[in-house]
Amino acid sequence: SYRKGGYHAVRIGDPFSGGRYIAQRKLGWGQFSTVWLAYDTLTSSYVALKIQKSAQQFAQAALHEIEFLSAAADGDVANTKCVVRLIDHFKHAGPNGQHLCMVLEFLGDSLLRLIRYNRYKGLKLDKVREICRCILTGLDYLHRELGMIHSDLKPENILLSSTIDPAKDPVRSGLTPILEKPEGNANGGGGASAMNLIEKKLKRRAKRAVAKISERRVSMYGAVGEEEASSKSERCLDGIDMRCKVVDFGNACWADKQFAEEIQTRQYRAPEVILKSGYSFSVDMWSFGCTAFELVTGDMLFAPKEGNGYGEDEDHLALMMELLGKMPRKIAIGGAKSKDYFDRHGDLKRIRRLKYWPLDRLLVDKYKIPEAEAKELAEFLSPILEFAPEKRPTAQQCLEHPWMNVVSTQKSNADNVESQMNNLHIKG
Numbered sequence: 001s002y003r004k005g006g007y008h009a010v011r012i013g014d015p016f017s018g019g020r021y022i023a024q025r026k027l028g029w030g031q032f033s034t035v036w037l038a039y040d041t042l043t044s045s046y047v048a049l050k051i052q053k054s055a056q057q058f059a060q061a062a063l064h065e066i067e068f069l070s071a072a073a074d075g076d077v078a079n080t081k082c083v084v085r086l087i088d089h090f091k092h093a094g095p096n097g098q099h100l101c102m103v104l105e106f107l108g109d110s111l112l113r114l115i116r117y118n119r120y121k122g123l124k125l126d127k128v129r130e131i132c133r134c135i136l137t138g139l140d141y142l143h144r145e146l147g148m149i150h151s152d153l154k155p156e157n158i159l160l161s162s163t164i165d166p167a168k169d170p171v172r173s174g175l176t177p178i179l180e181k182p183e184g185n186a187n188g189g190g191g192a193s194a195m196n197l198i199e200k201k202l203k204r205r206a207k208r209a210v211a212k213i214s215e216r217r218v219s220m221y222g223a224v225g226e227e228e229a230s231s232k233s234e235r236c237l238d239g240i241d242m243r244c245k246v247v248d249f250g251n252a253c254w255a256d257k258q259f260a261e262e263i264q265t266r267q268y269r270a271p272e273v274i275l276k277s278g279y280s281f282s283v284d285m286w287s288f289g290c291t292a293f294e295l296v297t298g299d300m301l302f303a304p305k306e307g308n309g310y311g312e313d314e315d316h317l318a319l320m321m322e323l324l325g326k327m328p329r330k331i332a333i334g335g336a337k338s339k340d341y342f343d344r345h346g347d348l349k350r351i352r353r354l355k356y357w358p359l360d361r362l363l364v365d366k367y368k369i370p371e372a373e374a375k376e377l378a379e380f381l382s383p384i385l386e387f388a389p390e391k392r393p394t395a396q397q398c399l400e401h402p403w404m405n406v407v408s409t410q411k412s413n414a415d416n417v418e419s420q421m422n423n424l425h426i427k428g
């Protein structure tokens, strides 16, 4: 996709926005963009540069994301509300077209990487609590103060953050600054190399400050690559203060101005979205519940698959009911798509025999969490996973829940994980 309308090819040392930002290293990519670590020569700090594909629909999506990120930044001047900060945005002309670029504060690994790093065993409950506090702070802000629904909350879209400045503490942050001549030239080829004197000057200044990430995996916490992680038996996150921020506002909407019927990533999708019964803020709470469970256990809460004679949606609904009990008939038959999956009694049409395994038992039996802790955790999560959207607690109410305010040092361990959630029910 490095062609017309597609990604912009970037080389280390490439200047952006008149030379203010210098590309350092690729951090990640999505369907629409590549994300680069860049050095901001104006503020002498590191930033994340999200460079959108150039075609019209991608530019439109970037403008959408900028609208939501700007609103979030405007309402949070002190930058304490656990949402990624938009620093700047501009257009960049390249051989594949005009690319909208977003300059974001530089964050660390995603929670998905953290879960992997921990070898899918789940995190200790006090770590989960710290992470949940950040996510809920972010959601409470988006929902209550801005009227915004994120619509794609999941571990991948929550990034670790740190109070450590990577420029000031390169060792702890996993960054190794070295003075190095940047490789290549932004305008190499294409004949567009009419870089003016000012740009050259800026670039020279930036070169002096240029830093390169070491071969180790980038992380604010010095987390390592998956290979190294899997070769070690113990993953120690003790003493690390878990903070994180919500990112990726490409699918966000206003509660009173929605754009899409089908929202959220499959595994984190709320039942009312599947049934098309209309949605609001509480869809983010559902995704939050799924995410919290995944942090505790290392497993996705729901991993639906299509099977013989039924689709992914119906399997998903079956998995939900096996964990949470039968869906109230009124809710089951209340959506525009209800008739595709439910009969008029509120029973699934194609998956008839459900094997119930309630959350508190699952936590004890499968994940070996001590009874008392499992009970407390299930008491926290169950209301968040209510089928009736209006019965789910708000982010603010969750922050006040006793589980969020426990001081505990006990550990949760999810060893001996054998069977998978999706093998639970007998289909047919």
Ligand code: ADP
Binding pocket: 027, 028, 029, 030, 031, 032, 033, 035, 048, 050, 084, 104, 105, 106, 107, 108, 110, 156, 157, 159, 247, 248, 249, 250
């Ligand atoms: P998309 O909308 O294309 O999914 P994201 O905003 O989710 O794009 O970014 C894609 C990836 O880039 C992320 O999963 C992450 O690895 C990385 N990334 C995004 N924003 C930042 C940031 N602020 N700091 C560090 N890495 C980031």
Ligand code: MG
Binding pocket: 030, 156, 157, 248
């Ligand atoms: Mg993303």
